[in-house]
Amino acid sequence: MDPTKEEPGQGNQDAVSIERADAPIRGGQLTVETLERVRERDSHALSTFFEFYFDRVYGLAYRLLGDHASAEDVTQEVFQKVHKAAPQLDTSRDPGPWLMAITHNACRDHWRSKAFKLGRKSQSLEDTEGLVETLAAPGEGADEALVREEQARKVQAAILKLPEDLRSVVILHDYEGLGHEEIAMMIGATHVATRKRYSRALGRLAALLKDL
Amino acid sequence: MHGPDEPPLTPLEERVRSVVRSLPHVEADPAFRNRLRREFSTGYFERRRRVRPPEPKIAGWFTWRWAIPATAILLVIAFGFVNRGPDWKIMSASGTGNVVVNGKTVSVSDRKALAGGLRRGGHISVPAGSELTLVSEGTLLVQAAPGTDLQLPTPPGRWMAKNMHAVVTKGEARLLTGPRFPGRTMDIGTPAGGTVITGTLVSVVTDGVFTCVCVSEGTARVGKSPTTMEFVPAGMRKVMWSDKRPAVLLPIEPEHAEGLTTLLREHGKDVGK
Numbered sequence: 201m202d203p204t205k206e207e208p209g210q211g212n213q214d215a216v217s218i219e220r221a222d223a224p225i226r227g228g229q230l231t232v233e234t235l236e237r238v239r240e241r242d243s244h245a246l247s248t249f250f251e252f253y254f255d256r257v258y259g260l261a262y263r264l265l266g267d268h269a270s271a272e273d274v275t276q277e278v279f280q281k282v283h284k285a286a287p288q289l290d291t292s293r294d295p296g297p298w299l300m301a302i303t304h305n306a307c308r309d310h311w312r313s314k315a316f317k318l319g320r321k322s323q324s325l326e327d328t329e330g331l332v333e334t335l336a337a338p339g340e341g342a343d344e345a346l347v348r349e350e351q352a353r354k355v356q357a358a359i360l361k362l363p364e365d366l367r368s369v370v371i372l373h374d375y376e377g378l379g380h381e382e383i384a385m386m387i388g389a390t391h392v393a394t395r396k397r398y399s400r401a402l403g404r405l406a407a408l409l410k411d412l
Numbered sequence: 413m414h415g416p417d418e419p420p421l422t423p424l425e426e427r428v429r430s431v432v433r434s435l436p437h438v439e440a441d442p443a444f445r446n447r448l449r450r451e452f453s454t455g456y457f458e459r460r461r462r463v464r465p466p467e468p469k470i471a472g473w474f475t476w477r478w479a480i481p482a483t484a485i486l487l488v489i490a491f492g493f494v495n496r497g498p499d500w501k502i503m504s505a506s507g508t509g510n511v512v513v514n515g516k517t518v519s520v521s522d523r524k525a526l527a528g529g530l531r532r533g534g535h536i537s538v539p540a541g542s543e544l545t546l547v548s549e550g551t552l553l554v555q556a557a558p559g560t561d562l563q564l565p566t567p568p569g570r571w572m573a574k575n576m577h578a579v580v581t582k583g584e585a586r587l588l589t590g591p592r593f594p595g596r597t598m599d600i601g602t603p604a605g606g607t608v609i610t611g612t613l614v615s616v617v618t619d620g621v622f623t624c625v626c627v628s629e630g631t632a633r634v635g636k637s638p639t640t641m642e643f644v645p646a647g648m649r650k651v652m653w654s655d656k657r658p659a660v661l662l663p664i665e666p667e668h669a670e671g672l673t674t675l676l677r678e679h680g681k682d683v684g685k
Contacts, residue, residue, distance in 0.1 A: 246453040254445060259438040272444050279452045348436070355431050374432040405432070406424040 235291040241283070249295075250279065256296070256376070257303050263371045264307040266360040274306045281306075300376060301386045304368060311364060358408040366401035373398055495569040500530050500546045503682050507542030507558065520544070530564075537561045538583070545679055550592040552576070553683040555675055557584035568596045577601070580623075584668075586615040586675050589630075590683035605636040605652035605659070612646075613676060615668050624651045626664045628672035635659070 230252050237245030257278050262271035281302055289295060359367055368387060372378045378386070384394040421429065451457045502523055510517045513529035513536050520526070520542045530536075530546070538544050540559040547553045548567040556562050560583025565576035576598040578585070585600070589611045599608045600616050604623035607616060612630030616623065625634045626649040634650040635641030636659065644650045644661065649668070652659040676685065 241455060243453045247449055250449045250452045254440070254449070255437065258440045258445075262438040263435065268441065271438070272440070275440070276448055276451075276457065279448060280457050283452055283455055283457075351431060352436055355428075355435060359432070370432060374429055375435055402421065402425040402428055405428045406422065409428055409431075410424070 232291050235289060235295070239287055239289050239291065241286050246283070246286075249282075253296070253299050254279075257299055260300060260303050260371065260376055261307055263356070263359065263375050264304070264367060265311060266356065270310055274303065274310050277306045278302050297378070297382055297386065300372065300378065304372065304386055308364065308368070354409060355405075358405050361408060362401055362404055366397055366404065369394055369397040370401040370405065495571055495573070496567070499567065500548055500564060502527050502530070503545040503547050503553070503679055505542070505544050507539075509539035509542050511539065511542060511544060512537035535561075535563050545675075545682075547679070547682050550590045550684045551596070552590060552593060552598070553588040553675070553679050554578075555586040555588075555679070557586065557671070559583045560585055565598060568593075568598075575599070580616045580618055582618060582620060584615055584617040584671070586613075586672055588613050588675055588680065588683055588685070590685060592684070604654040605634065606638075606641075607632050607634040607644075608641065609633075613672055615672055617668065620654070622651060622653045624649050624668075626668040626672065628664065628669060628676075 230248065234245045234248055238249050254275070258271055258275045261274040261278075262268065265271055265274065278299065282299065359371065362370065365387075369383055372383045372386065373380065380391055380394045380398065383389075384391045387394070389397070447458075505511070505520050505523060505526060507520055509520055511520050511526060512518075513526060514531060514534045516529050518525040518529055520539075526544075536544065536556060538556040538558060538560045542558055543555065545553065545555045546564070551567060552565070554562070554564065561581040562583070562585050563579040563581075565578040566573075568574045568576050574596040576596065577600075578598065579601045581603065587598070587600070587609065589598075589609065593611050597608055597610050599606055602616060602618040602623040603620045604618060605625075607614065607625045609630075609632045612632050613628040614632050615626045615628070617626070618624070625632060625644060627644045627646050629646050631643050631645050633641040634644045634652070636652050642650075642661075647664055647669075648661055649664045650659055650661050
């Protein structure tokens with residue numbers, strides 16, 4: 201099976217062990233029963249599925265593309281594909297890696313598109329406005345939130361300076377928490393190649409963020 | 413899922429990894445999230461409508477869609493320049509008075525102003541007592557005798573647009589073709605008829621009522637209209653009238669023969685003869 205083909209339900213079967221129809225998936229919010237109803241395109245189940253995965257899909261798209269408008273484009277594209285492929289969903293597996301693969305592929309197509317390339321030239325990396333609200337933890341002072349916002353902005357800007365292949369690996373590994381084996385399957389590279397890319401990505405980021 | 417198989421990292425790389433891992437949660441626009449949830453749960457997806465950032469002007473302008481026709485236009489323009497025959501040059505300007513070049517009065521002695529006023533297909537009016545000789549290098553020499561009104565031909569193209577057209581309204585124009593002329597034709601219109609030359613030494617004399625085409629070398633086709641043209645051999649002239657009098661073919665007059673002989677002697681080398 202070609203890991204880059206976005207087969208429905210593709211993923212690390214070991215990540216989720218499903219033995220009963222009501223076995224929980226990821227914190228008990230999604231069950232196999234819910235996934236069965238997703239296959240039937242049940243409106244309520246689809247809504248639950250959406251709430252469960254939306255933030256991961258959107259977050260990954262935003263971190264890879266660097267702006268909200270592009271992240272929205274990709275997120276919509278991903279959920280359209282999921283809706284279309286829902287009847288073929290493998291309910292015995294965690295759909296998470298499958299969604300991440302679709303998202304990654306959609307981002308790759310998006311950043312290779314002419315419109316995105318042109319858009320990036322005219323767009324600054326100031327698309328992190330509003331981070332103060334999302335960064336400020338309860339009880340955290342405004343100064344600390346500003347420092348964290350500035351740090352996050354620098355890191356995001358540095359990530360976006362990486363070549364696409366390095367950017368994907370570092371985001372999927374460190375932001376999404378995927379292992380090198382999963383990433384290798386997702387991007388269609390070998391495990392060793394993925395690890396090397398990750399090392400290179402960290403090295404470049406370190407060079408870009410010397411004063412962090 | 414960060415396994416023990418990860419390569420050893422420098423302290424800085426460790427720090428970078430930790431800040432990447434601690435990047436904050438990304439908040440989507442609630443309106444977008446709600447709309448997409450509704451669409452996903454119902455299966456009815458709307459086409460996204462959002463304003464993209466303006467495309468950079470240079471990059472936006474330079475697209476293949478525009479580059480191909482622009483390149484084609486540039487090639488056509490470049491070909492037009494390369495195809496152009498040599499411009500008119502003044503070989504001699506004698507006498508006194510003012511020449512009217514494209515409506516601009518210029519002293520016949522002012523060679524610089526004369527040259528500046530000349531242009532392809534332009535009109536010149538040479539006063540009595542003056543004579544102007546122009547050359548398009550290697551192709552054609554035109555001499556406007558005193559009292560001549562003449563519309564200069566556009567020099568012929570090298571590969572395309574090889575035909576030339578000139579008009580003699582009044583006076584006498586002497587024409588001597590050069591070594592680059594073969595393969596080209598030139599028609600000269602007058603009030604009383606026209607001539608087509610393909611390589612020759614001729615003079616065209618007209619006063620508005622009659623036209624005389626004197627052929628000193630080669631042959632020329634002469635007639636009142638394209639359908640009544642006939643070949644006039646060297647040493648002969650054809651006289652046509654603007655009224656209904658019939659055209660006549662006669663031996664060339666010594667006066668015109670002398671003018672043409674002088675032209676060949678004095679300026680033949682200017683046109684490559």
